[in-house]
Amino acid sequence: MSAVSPVLDRLDKNLDQSLERLFGLLSIKSISTDPTYAADCRKAAEWLVADLKLIGFDASVRDTSGHPMVVAHHDGPAGSPHVLFYGHYDVQPVDPIELWESDPFAPAIKEVEPGHKVITGRGSADDKGQLMTFVEACRAWKQVHGSLPCRVTILFEGEEESGSPSLKPFLEANADELKADFALVCDTGMWDRDTPSICVGLRGLVGEEITVKAADRDLHSGLYGGAAANPIRILTRVLADIHDKDGHITIPGFYDGVEETPSQILKSWETLGETAETFLGPVGLSIPSGEKGRSVLELTWARPTAEFNGIIGGYTGKGFKTVIAAEASAKVSFRLVHKQDPKKIRAAFQTFVKERIPADCSVEFHAHGGSPAIQLSYDSPFLAKAKNALSDEWPKPAVTTGSGGSIPVVGDFQTYLGMESLLVGFGLDDDRIHSPNEKYELNSFHKGQRSWARILDALTR
Amino acid sequence: MSAVSPVLDRLDKNLDQSLERLFGLLSIKSISTDPTYAADCRKAAEWLVADLKLIGFDASVRDTSGHPMVVAHHDGPAGSPHVLFYGHYDVQPVDPIELWESDPFAPAIKEVEPGHKVITGRGSADDKGQLMTFVEACRAWKQVHGSLPCRVTILFEGEEESGSPSLKPFLEANADELKADFALVCDTGMWDRDTPSICVGLRGLVGEEITVKAADRDLHSGLYGGAAANPIRILTRVLADIHDKDGHITIPGFYDGVEETPSQILKSWETLGETAETFLGPVGLSIPSGEKGRSVLELTWARPTAEFNGIIGGYTGKGFKTVIAAEASAKVSFRLVHKQDPKKIRAAFQTFVKERIPADCSVEFHAHGGSPAIQLSYDSPFLAKAKNALSDEWPKPAVTTGSGGSIPVVGDFQTYLGMESLLVGFGLDDDRIHSPNEKYELNSFHKGQRSWARILDALTR
CATH class of the missing domain: 3.40.630.10 (Zn peptidases)
Structure with missing residues (x-):
């Protein structure tokens, strides 16, 4: 016994x-x-x-x-x-x-x-x-x-x-x-x-707030539109560049340290019966937004992400104001897996952003947390x-x-x-x-x- | 006399x-x-x-x-x-x-x-x-x-x-x-x-507010990140797609009705001595943001624009919140020139946006003004x-x-x-x-x- x-x-x-x-x-x-x-x-x-x-x-x-x-x-x-x-x-x-x-x-x-x-x-x-x-x-x-x-x-x-x-x-x-x-x-x-x-x-986490600064004041979009840099346009360009059309993250070096999940583990997850419908249906969605060809369980358990947690710039009240804002900012977080290094991810992201800021504009970064997976x-x-x-x-x-x-x-x-x-x-x-x-x-x-x-x-x- | x-x-x-x-x-x-x-x-x-x-x-x-x-x-x-x-x-x-x-x-x-x-x-x-x-x-x-x-x-x-x-x-x-x-x-x-x-x-003006809606509630970006659609990501993709790398606007049909300014008019504008430096310098900028190869006077007087006047979504307070927002919105305005038709521009923009909204998400439009040039x-x-x-x-x-x-x-x-x-x-x-x-x-x-x-x-x- x-x-x-x-x-x-x-x-x-x-x-x-x-x-x-x-x-x-x-x-x-x-x-x-x-x-x-x-x-x-x-x-x-x-x-x-x-x-x-x-x-x-x-x-x-x-x-x-x-x-x-x-x-x-x-x-x-x-x-x-x-x-x-x-x-x-x-x-x-x-x-x-x-x-x-x-x-x-x-x-x-x-x-x-x-x-x-x-x-x-x-x-x-x-x-x-x-x-x-x-x-x-x-x-x-x-x-x-x-x-x-x-x-x-x-x-x-x-x-x-x-x-x-x-x-x-x-x-x-x-x-x-x-x-x-x-x-x-x-x-x-x-x-x-x-x-x-x-x-x-x-998953680990790297949070980073970025603020793009353009003109030294808010501008009238009639008088300056087409000539003056618009920080919301710059910011949305930066954020849109982070994912390619297949949901991969394009920041150079981002996937360093990411390992493929062993096939027997993936198979065991398949047996759990969780699908895009069962996972996303309860919140009103149905299509996985991450890297194509991977299940929702792999996407959320074993793949890194870049998420935009907040964005703000310009006039956001009721109605309309034809303004070109002086600045715009976003809170971006990365979920990390395996051996991704939070410090390297943060540095790679900052470089990625800076490369997309016109020479007459600037960007500021504020770190919010960083922990490995x-x-x-x-x-x-x-x-x-x-x-x-x-x-x-x-x-x-x-x-x-x-x-x-x-x-x-x-x-x-x-x-x-x-x-x-x-x-x-x-x-x-x-x-x-x-x-x-x-x-x-x-x-x-x-x-x-x-x-x-x-x-x-x-x-x- | x-x-x-x-x-x-x-x-x-x-x-x-x-x-x-x-x-x-x-x-x-x-x-x-x-x-x-x-x-x-x-x-x-x-x-x-x-x-x-x-x-x-x-x-x-x-x-x-x-x-x-x-x-x-x-x-x-x-x-x-x-x-x-x-x-x-x-x-x-x-x-x-x-x-x-x-x-x-x-x-x-x-x-x-x-x-x-x-x-x-x-x-x-x-x-x-x-x-x-x-x-x-x-x-x-x-x-x-x-x-x-x-x-x-x-x-x-x-x-x-x-x-x-x-x-x-x-x-x-x-x-x-x-x-x-x-x-x-x-x-x-x-x-x-x-x-x-x-x-x-x-210039004329078309203003349009767009609101992208994804999940039916705010989600935790740890639990759902990589699987659930993020409306800020969708919105920034839409906005980033509006301009190509040369500052042209990519919305199909957008330039219908735009005429080239006669060369003698362009020459007369050149004699005015306004440069990117003189025009943008006073507000802290120096590089024209619009269509490449055109002067700041042509860009602001005779070319159409797409400007992002405001954007908001997710958590925008101090610090960080690992949230995937249920919705995000932006105020977009177009300055029109010559014979551009505000109604056609609005419709073309809406189509352009809708084509970029995933099937499990939705978008709402709110018109703000429309007048021809x-x-x-x-x-x-x-x-x-x-x-x-x-x-x-x-x-x-x-x-x-x-x-x-x-x-x-x-x-x-x-x-x-x-x-x-x-x-x-x-x-x-x-x-x-x-x-x-x-x-x-x-x-x-x-x-x-x-x-x-x-x-x-x-x-x-």
């Missing part, structure tokens, strides 16, 4: 107690963005420290200039990997409270249809319910085997819903203590109810092990996905701890996180615990 | 009295945009009617729903042309009053340097001083010859500085009474202190006669110029009275019209009167 089987049995048996514990944590109003609830945030941190100590972790509340962190350590067998598990105990505000069908801080089990139960309450899915799946897996393993299968460090933050101001300094100050072989992050979702997913790619190797042994473990637990095999956006903590782990992250979570798209009537599937909570037990087992074999 | 010589002598002799009369008109606070001065506007109209009656005109104040018009008629010899002279008796407000060196409604002669005198006061150049040059020419002619050399109708409006709301309905209602062989409009300027000018081309034939005999007359009066020969902007009354004369206009005026660029310390050169007032006498003489020979 494998080491994990009795742990899975124990998790099945312990489900009611694990729910009681979760309800205890869910009833704490740890809304991080509202200073009124600062004491509740600390209470949640203390609750977690006490619970982790019961399991046998060396756990403590660690003060920051904001809400405290929870850090906990547990040894593992010599030679086993060292994992850092990350979650957050803070929650979103509950407004508008009148739309909640029950008290957001009085968690309950609700049977939405026969045999289909959910856990209701603020934080049930984001992220208290998710982080407790890992804690329960550790507890059961310890109960059954008297130890954990590998060395585990836990980091719970209390400011994820309010911009994580303390995270970077805390990671920097405690890098030696927190650095592990890799991180496990439980703050994402399943592909669907039956299909677990591991997110291995998160996160990309776990598709052939990482940890990934393969975790996928197999998840596939053993759920009705359908686990899929490797990407994410078009970024999850800052993953980049911070890379930057400050030099550590990759495996993103595994059990949320569903309809969990209503950040909204009234947040819920977490009872199935997610139960099979999530079992999934972590399987993953811990797999990672150490 | 010609008929005009004694009239010119009389004008020289009458200069002081003509100044007294002008001062009388200038002292009336006929600020049309401010209802406080409605009675002053009527007073100015009545003053003009009284003065025209003294000359022998059949003159009357004609009520409108706004400030009144002045209409006056005087017969001419059988077979002589019938001219309609236009000017406006209303003036701009005087704010900021504290910047005036003297009372704007206490006109005076000021010697700015030895031998160089100006008439100071609101309306001195725009347009009371100018319209009185014509009235004085008629008065002197009548005094000398007991008649006028041609049939003259005069129209003075009192709402030019406040949008001329009554002009179109008045022209329409009184078309039979006002229609003449052509109009003389005295509301423009000289090329320079020594060089009179006749403006024969005024005004172009007097370069070989009109009236033009040649008027040019010769002006050349006889001033140190340098008269030049035929264009104007990049439009003067609405000229279009209205064309539309409602089917009549071309000859634009002759004696203002200078430094007259500070619409600003504090407006002035009119004493020389402009005196030689302007003489110029009109010569023009009336020339037109009837």
Whole structure:
């Protein structure tokens, strides 16, 4: 018999107690963005420290200039990997409270249809319910085997819903203590109810605001039109030049570091059944706008983009004004993948723009953020092990996905701890996180615990 | 001896009295945009009617729903042309009053340097001083010859500085009474202190606002970027496509009706010494932005343009927001020349835009104004006669110029009275019209009167 089987049995048996514990944590109003609830945030941190100590972790509340962190350590067998598990105990505000069908801080089990139960309450899915799946897996393993299968460090933050101001300094100050072989992050979702997913790619971001300046004042377009440079014309020319007719980005060097996604990964994405219609239909669109010949999942998970997030120039009020503006500006962002270098992308873009500015005009740049993409190797042994473990637990095999956006903590782990992250979570798209009537599937909570037990087992074999 | 010589002598002799009369008109606070001065506007109209009656005109104040018009008629010899002279008796407000060196409604002669005198006061150049040059020419002619050399109708409006709301309905209602062989409009300027000018081309205008609509809501550029259509990208593509690299406008059919300016006209413009540096330097630019190989004067006087007067879309506040907007819009205007048809231009532009909108997106159009260009034939005999007359009066020969902007009354004369206009005026660029310390050169007032006498003489020979 494998080491994990009795742990899975124990998790099945312990489900009611694990729910009681979760309800205890869910009833704490740890809304991080509202200073009124600062004491509740600390209470949640203390609750977690006490619970982790019961399991046998060396756990403590660690003060920051904001809400405290929870850090906990547990040894593992010599030679086993060292994992850092990350979650957050803070929650979103509950407004508008009148739309909640029950008290957001009085968690309950609700049977939405026969045999289909959910856990209701603020934080049930984001992220208290998710982080407790890992804690329960550790507890059961310890109960059954008297130890954990590998060395585990836990980091719970209390400011994820309010911009994580303390995270970077805390990671920097405690890098030696927190650095592990890799991180496990439980703050994402399943592909669907039956299909677990591991997110291995998160796009990076470079934001740049450009302001084109022409005449030293606004001009009358009758008197000067045809002679004087129009900054909106220059700006639209620059922006239009960025994409060719097939949606490729034309900035020299832009694709340096971009890799082709392995064909078996692309094939696995094809099996997910996501099409341009299913992806874009809900927002009223139907035609992918990016590089031709690539699926919407590849476009959003594994390809870089140039997007224009804002543009303004000249007269924008009601009616008309025959003006040639003195300046016009745009906010441009690039989503990066793989090994694209934010600094090189920014420099290449600036050069691209400058080459298109007439000699009697000028351009100013303002940088807004720059972070590289996160990309776990598709052939990482940890990934393969975790996928197999998840596939053993759920009705359908686990899929490797990407994410078009970024999850800052993953980049911070890379930057400050030099550590990759495996993103595994059990949320569903309809969990209503950040909204009234947040819920977490009872199935997610139960099979999530079992999934972590399987993953811990797999990672150490 | 010609008929005009004694009239010119009389004008020289009458200069002081003509100044007294002008001062009388200038002292009336006929600020049309401010209802406080409605009675002053009527007073100015009545003053003009009284003065025209003294000359022998059949003159009357004609009520409108706004400030009144002045209409006056005087017969001419059988077979002589019938001219309609236009000017406006209303003036701009005087704010900021504290910047005036003297009372704007206490006109005076000021010697700015030895031998160089100006008439100071609101309306001195725009347009009371100018319209009185014509009235004085008629008065002197009548005094000398007991008649006028041609049939003259005069129209003075009192709402030019406040949008001329009554002009179109008045022209329409009184078309039979006002229609003449052509109009003389005295509301423009000289090329320079020594060089009179006749403006024969005024560009037309088509304004169009376009709004590109993509998704039915704003999207997160991380989650949707690369898949969802971005309306700013579509809009900038559309706008960038309008000009080719040589500044030509690529909209099919756009140049239909555009004529090449005769080479002798282009040569005469070359002699004016206006260069890209002299034209654009004062506003901080130096490189003509329009069709390559054409001078700034040709570009602004005789070539059509497409200008982008405003653009807005997405997030335009401080900082950055990674949004893909639901829509983006731009205000586009076309300056038209010669026989370009505003309706066809608008339709061609709409087609051009629609062809560039992806099938899952849409575009909306909002029309803002449409008027054809005004172009007097370069070989009109009236033009040649008027040019010769002006050349006889001033140190340098008269030049035929264009104007990049439009003067609405000229279009209205064309539309409602089917009549071309000859634009002759004696203002200078430094007259500070619409600003504090407006002035009119004493020389402009005196030689302007003489110029009109010569023009009336020339037109009837």
